[in-house]
Amino acid sequence: MRKLLLTALVCWASGYLPAQDYSNAAEQASRLNALVKAYPQTASLKSLTKTNGGKDIWLLTIGNGKTENKPAIAVIGGVEGNHLLGTELAIGFAEQLLKASGTDSIKNLLSRTTYYVFPNMSPDAMEQYFSKLRNGRTGNATITDDDRDGKTDEDAWDDLDGDGKITFLRIESVTGEYKIHPDDARVLIKADINKGKKGKYKLLTEGIDNDKDGLFNEDGEGGIAFNKNLTYNHKTFAPGAGDYPASEKETRAMLDFMYDAFNVYAVVSFGSNNNLSNPIPYNPQAAAQRIVAGLLEPDAKVNGMVSDLYTKVTGTKDAPRNNTTGGDVLSWGYFHYGRYSFSTPGWWVPKTRPDTTKKEKAFTVEDITANYLRWASQQGITNVFTEWKAIQHPDFPGQKVEVGGIDPYAMMNPPYKMVEPVVKKHTEFLVKLASHQPEIDVVNLKTEKLANGLTRVSLDVINKGGFSTHSKLGERSYFIKKIKVAVQTSGKQEVVGGKKIQLLNGIDANGSESFSWVIKGTGKLVIEAGCPTAGNKSIEVTL
Secondary structure, three states: OHHHHHHHHHHHHHOOOOOOOOOOHHHHHHHHHHHHHHOOOOEEEEEEEEOOOOOEEEEEEEOOOOHHHOOEEEEEOOOOOOOHHHHHHHHHHHHHHHHOOOOHHHHHHHHHOEEEEEOOOOHHHHHHHHOOOEOOOOEOOOOOOOOOOOOOOOEOOOOOOOOOEOOEEEEEOOOOOEEEEOOEEEEEEEOOHHHOOOOOEEEEEOOOOOOOOOOOOOEOOOOOEHHHOOOOOOOOOOOOOOOOOOOOHHHHHHHHHHHHOOOEEEEEEEOOOOOOOOOOOOOHHHHOOOOOOOOOHHHHHHHHHHHHHHHHHHOOOOOOOOOOOOOOHHHHHHHHOOOEEEEEOOOOOOOOOOOHHHOOOOOOOOOHHHHHHHHHHHOOOOOOEEEEEEEOOOOOOOOOEEEEEEOOOOOOOOOHHHHHHHHHHHHHHHHHHHOOOOOEEEEEEEEEEOOOOEEEEEEEEEEOOOOOOOOOOHHHOOOOOOEEEEEEOOOOOEEEEOOOEEEEOOOOOOOEEEEEEEEEOOOEEEEEEEEOOOEEEEEEEEO
16 A cells, blocks of 8 residues: 555656546647657657647657658557547557667667657547547548438437437337347347347437438438548448548548658558458459459468467457458558558457356357457456436337447457557567568679779679568559669769669569679779668679
8 A cells, every 4th residue: 555655646746647548639649749858869740730620630750860761660540530549559659669769679670660650540539439428439520411411410329318428229129130149138139030030129329310311320420430531442422431532631641641651661550450360361363353452462471471470479369350341541551552551459359258156158149249248247347338228219109219238439449457568569569570671781792803994793682671672562553662773983984784773673571683784994883772661772882
């Protein structure tokens, strides 16, 4: 007790109190500005734009020296507004990395690698968590007409039981698709009509059909979702996607920066998509389409290698399957940006075994909600489920209607006390990922004096990294900078054999390319090789 009291007094005296919950937009800005103030030589911060809700879209750049000249990893948090952990992972990574920036290993890392951290791409939506009404919002503050009826935001959520959160309605109905879970009466599961099973309930989000169109809560606050608004496979006109790709200020601001950041070789985003625990397999048919729809085979192998690294570092298992729906960051990062692209939720509810001391039995029907409630109970976590309570509902007169169910945000985000170890593991992963980055070097230099004042110069350009200098899909892009090998002559020197400037699409991991020139003249010249994604290396040659 004395130790706890002393800790509290020290924290109070220093003006610092440990966070008890996820940070809102103002607190995130404070944390980011504190990093720049504490590490001015290593971190810089700028606002790329403000959302329609007036929130900053921050970019934190971490690295030593000229950061734009070093291979870079883009780290993107807040991909989905209801995924609070994604922002915590991005900011927490920056905090832990900079805290260790005085150590030799991190100094070396930041001397050769740049991190571009986008802490929160969905600040409008995320603020809903901190409001008087929690509802798992994913859309920003752009006003939209989701149901295309000429009106905007006319059918929002309604807090029918006044508990400050939007859960669900279950309505007894002979046409219902849902039935009670056989092992947990709190949970509804779909009845399997193919097996002759009948449902008893309809399941809707908590609310009223305000515009009397037969739909519930289909057009409320929360406009465009960032993770539906990007350019690859954009679902135009779908709710939350926007009328066209990159319609939103925050989307365009990130893309404008990224397309000028030629040094980025990998994108790591934190959201519901997951190709880190479950790598995307090579699909020859999809990869061979005119508009490529699957990872090329060498890139699929890289995905598998990075997935193995991720699983080893984080120790995660029982991961959810990847399910990209279009307009998402993961797909854009590979198919349109042409870089290695990875994504993970960072945390999910582990598959829970029954606690025999409490006489729990294995589920006869597997269900993610039932599994979560069992896990929460075993962890001593409360206040994540609203017990079903009967109400009078104006849209269902004479029917039994109950409000309740799993609380918003609960299943996507661990209790805050569990966040720190998750952040530590993902910080370690992002550091180890950089150890595999492509790295150009020039080796095996040879000079051979020929007749008539000529010299033959030969060397090998190698990639010492575990990644290719470019993804195989990126090698096809005219927009991505290629490897440039250039002979810089001076005075009366002249390249009479070989090209003075040569471009390569890429060099595989641990691969090499050989070059040879015949040069007329004497003195010294410089040969330079490199590209933004793998760095540059120059070597001086005496003729």
